[in-house]
Amino acid sequence: MDDDPEPRLRVGSVPYLVGRPLDAGLERVPGLVLRRAIPAELVADLRSGALDVALVSSIELFRRPGYRWIGGLGVLGDGPVSSVQLFLRRPPAELERVALDPASRTSAVLARIVLAQAHGVRPEFVEVEPGADPREATADAWLRIGDAALRERLSEPDLESLDPSLEWKRLTGLPFPFAAWIVRPGIDLAPWLAHFRASRDLGRREAGSFADRAAEGLGLSRDDCRHYLLEECRFDADDRMAQALVRFRDLAAAIGQCEPDLTPTAIA
Numbered sequence: 001m002d003d004d005p006e007p008r009l010r011v012g013s014v015p016y017l018v019g020r021p022l023d024a025g026l027e028r029v030p031g032l033v034l035r036r037a038i039p040a041e042l043v044a045d046l047r048s049g050a051l052d053v054a055l056v057s058s059i060e061l062f063r064r065p066g067y068r069w070i071g072g073l074g075v076l077g078d079g080p081v082s083s084v085q086l087f088l089r090r091p092p093a094e095l096e097r098v099a100l101d102p103a104s105r106t107s108a109v110l111a112r113i114v115l116a117q118a119h120g121v122r123p124e125f126v127e128v129e130p131g132a133d134p135r136e137a138t139a140d141a142w143l144r145i146g147d148a149a150l151r152e153r154l155s156e157p158d159l160e161s162l163d164p165s166l167e168w169k170r171l172t173g174l175p176f177p178f179a180a181w182i183v184r185p186g187i188d189l190a191p192w193l194a195h196f197r198a199s200r201d202l203g204r205r206e207a208g209s210f211a212d213r214a215a216e217g218l219g220l221s222r223d224d225c226r227h228y229l230l231e232e233c234r235f236d237a238d239d240r241m242a243q244a245l246v247r248f249r250d251l252a253a254a255i256g257q258c259e260p261d262l263t264p265t266a267i268a
């Protein structure tokens with residue numbers, strides 16, 4: 001807006017519990033407009049310029065040139081992550097057709113990598129229509145992410161599933177970087193950077209209450225949601241995040257899922 005005296009930053013984040021420890025503190029920053037949407041939409045909005053920064057699928061860093069990311073912050077797994085699951089109707093080695101969650105970009109690639117590398121299979125992957133349920137598709141397995149996956153995993157313990165983050169950890173010894181704060185080309189983030197770091201500090205203090213509130217909304221136990229958010233998910237990264245991103249890029253590029261030679265810089 002021409003007559004807006006405030007500098008403005010348009011920020012996107014995921015609509016899932018996993019985003020809260022990083023984004024909740026941005027809700028009341030003057031001049032910063034926060035919008036939550038599924039990852040696939042956030043990626044489209046970053047590309048079109050409708051968003052300046054988004055907490056979104058790490059694979060996007062390697063699909064377009066010119067991005068940067070905020071160093072040290074992200075959504076990572078360092079072992080199991082209950083909100084990203086490949087639910088199985090057949091054993092992994094027998095999969096021929098896998099339905100993908102249309103909201104996902106990164107986990108859809110991670111599933112391909114772990115099935116090929118750890119189970120020796122390259123099934124056909126089908127992306128269902130936006131908003132459709134991958135469980136309804138005719139397939140041997142379905143990938144789901146976010147709160148719906150968390151609820152499905154925790155409330156249907158008899159469902160067989162494969163945990164892609166855990167399999168990545170076994171394969172590489174590294175944490176898996178699901179999401180980063182991705183900054184589109186041409187944005188000066190310097191005036192805003194401290195808010196992103198302060199938001200993480202607030203998230204650290206409030207994570208338990210975010211988990212409790214989500215448990216209520218999702219009809220899950222507080223203990224399960226706290227275990228998920230406080231034990232399984234990581235939000236601070238050391239230099240292993242950069243290392244893990246490069247490893248992810250290389251394995252993804254080897255199966256044609258991203259560019260092989262993009263190395264976006266981290267904003268210190």
Ligand SMILES: C=C(O[C@@H]1C=C(C(=O)O)C=C[C@H]1O)C(=O)O
Binds near residue numbers: 016104108
């Ligand atoms: C752990 C998660 O990480 C996410 C997975 C994403 C993806 O698959 O593209 C994108 C952002 C994160 O929300 C989750 O959504 O449950």
